[in-house]
Amino acid sequence: MSKRRSLAAFAAAVFVMSSLAGCGGGSTGTPATTTAANNAGGDTTTAAAAADTQAPANNDAGGDATEAPAAEPAASGDIKEFTAFYAVPGNELNDGNDVEEIIAQKIGARCKQTWLTGQTADEAIGVMIAGGEYPDFIDASTGSQQLIDAGGCIPIDEYWDGYDNLKNFWTEEQWNSVRAEDGHIYIIPQFGNRWMYDTETTHNDEAFWIQVRVLEWAGYPKITTLDQYFQVIEDYIAANPTMADGKTPNIGYEILSDDWRYFCLENAPFFLDGYPNDGCIIVDRDTHQAIDYNTTPTAKRYFQKLNEEYKKGIVDPETFTMKYDQYISKLSTGAVCGMVDQHWDFNDGELAIKKLGLDECTYVPLGIVIDEGVVEHYHSPAALDVSNGVSITTSCKDIPGALKFMDDLLSPEILTLRNWGVEGEDYLVGDDGLYYRTDEMRANANDQAYINKHLCSYSYFPNYSGMDHDGINAASPQYQPKEFYDSLKEPVKKCFDAYGVETYVQFLNKAEGTNEPWYPMWSWSNNLTSDTDEGFVWANMAEVKHEYLPKVVMSDDFEAGWDEYMKQYSSRCDIDVFLNAANAEIQRRIDVANGN
């Protein structure tokens, strides 16, 4: 009973979030033949209706049609409504968001976007699959393979002729690597597509992060090894037990280990050894063999270091019982000196810090390695990630409309609207054609309430990074080098100057050339299901590590704790099964890259 009830609760939550109006109405049905009557949007009508002679009032999709914007100009009757669900955390925009409306007027469609709340991506997608009903667009994140296997996505390549912006978004070869086993394209990877050249300014990925104020206090030292990193934090905490307000105690180091986010605890060993973020394994660059990073000498030294710091009180004693929300709220106070995390994961916390005006408490990335001489590889070039992307689902009743929507979103004018906002309100244009912003505009762009009301980037639809289509400006404000540097607050600027860098990315080694053909292997491990042997091992590895790594870090006797962990790990996880499967996948990817 309780199982069913909890599932029902999940289902309810997901569907409330993800389905507007009558999207849950009919069942699948043949996609290409759309009429106004069974329009997925459920509200008002579609262009199909305009083409059809059918009256838009014939709305039997069920649910409430009250969303119909009555106060809009007459043309709004022709605006299509789509729904999208992204299986990642995010902020829901207000209804009637300004830029969303402007785009809707220009291209005749808008999309209500909902995000993951309080669940993992796999749970949300798993529940949707069980129900068999989806919003029009989905980015299933780590549930992508599940969704495709469940037949939840339409093969986009069968419908996309005539939508050239979309079709040419990636090259023919790149599309080929996206194709599923049956040769069809089900997902459109939306990120990592550079227009002209790379202008990346922020490191959005994983690193050892440290606060600007700590570096400033320490006199901007060069920090490369794990020992140096913790030494600086220790010294800082010893000298500054509280924050500038004299009340809030400083916290040396946080380790987030809530559910799937425990990568903050467990995956640093491969970075410390100078390997890129393959996620589940290290891939030897010469032999192309998978290596288990959990049992390397580096792993042991890293956890021993964490254990020492825990005993010294540098690591927050409560760190392992924290939920993600608690972690973000601790970070938001600005009291936490450092941590390992993905930048996108703690971005909310950093925004809150900026909102408080504590810019000296924001973070810069450090490429920490285990010993001097190891070359760090934290920053990888923007890569086509074939495991994630936006899909059109089988529940979408207007596939041509959905494709046109995505296609239109890629037109230069709309791209500028999505990425920069409205001219005169969100940015100004200089005589040389360069966009720039006033301080107020910058503050607005960091203000979540303002973003919800005004900006609409359709962030999980295909988008370009690098340069804007005019060839003068960067694709979005944070990539505009001058704009980026000018937008930095004083303490951060000072720090940048001290290290002689102009962007966050420059704190790390430059990502040279292209990625290895097998990169990133996490796109393979994320999609493992536990009904395969390697998937079952993978699930058990997570079980053991999730329990024993915190124990190891908290143990009074590190050696005994580590031995116990290794004993559990080797007895419960048949690691060879996992490595063999990984090796097969590496070989497969190398073969694909070589055109076999």
Add this chain to the structure above:
Amino acid sequence: MKDNAAGLGQTLTKGPRTLINKKLLKNQRTLILMGIPFAIYAIIFCYVPLFGWIMAFQNYKPKDGLWHSKFVGLLKFKRLFGDDVFLKTIRNTFCMGAMNLVFGTVCAIAFAILLNEFWTVKGKKVVQTISYLPHFLSWIIVTGICFDVLSMDNGIINEVLVGLHIIKEPVIWLAHPKYFWWIVTFSNLWKETGWNSIIYLAAITSINPDLYEAASIDGAGRLSKIWHITLPGLKPTIMILLIMNIGNVLNAGFEVQYLLGNGLVQSVSQTIDIYVLKFGISNGDYSLGTAAGIFKSVVSIALIAIANFGAKAAGEESLF
């Protein structure tokens, strides 16, 4: 709730067995007609979905559906019972369920009796209302309160215990497996005691006041009245609720363990429901999840049958 109502109804109508004949059917046709929608409801929502159990014997893939998934026999059950994680979840579910049952019942009865002894009616109503309010809070809020109460900085438990010199340093309560079951039990008690006592309170009010009067005349004090009149009067209610709740032992909960749990205590915090979610939904092995669900249902039915048999053997009220 539906189960409760059905159970109580049955005890009320319990009597000598009557033979079903035409006359009886005719006489009671209104009742039968009224019952039909509920029978249909039960068939559609309780029995038809059982068809999905077939998944547990397949390697179910949503794409292939129930009809075309590969049949694998008992493989999923073998994997389930070969999995140390699952065996632990059985233990956790059972222990937390049993603790909830025992402490929940005892506290609810004690609370109902105390409330009944309240000297003013108004005061009694106020206390009762306040005490069952937490029932309407969602677990999200209750666990939020838990986190605050157990917190290391300024958590009231740590403050009080350190202030009384019972412990020297604040304790990270949620990091120790040995405390976890107690934390869950106390959260449950805090949330549900007031609510659960309502039914006992109702049973107490239906005890004939003459009995109390007679006892007073015989010189019985408060305690002996509780012991000799109130508790025996409550016995049938207690037995029925106990039997039904024993069937619920394996429904030890999902939200509270899911929300309070973390990696350090997962070996004691994960319940069968969480396992189903993790391996069944998140890791995409729907068959394994179904198998775990079947196991749970079968054990629950067995538990009810055993409890019922026990009650009957002891000459007490029973369900069937």
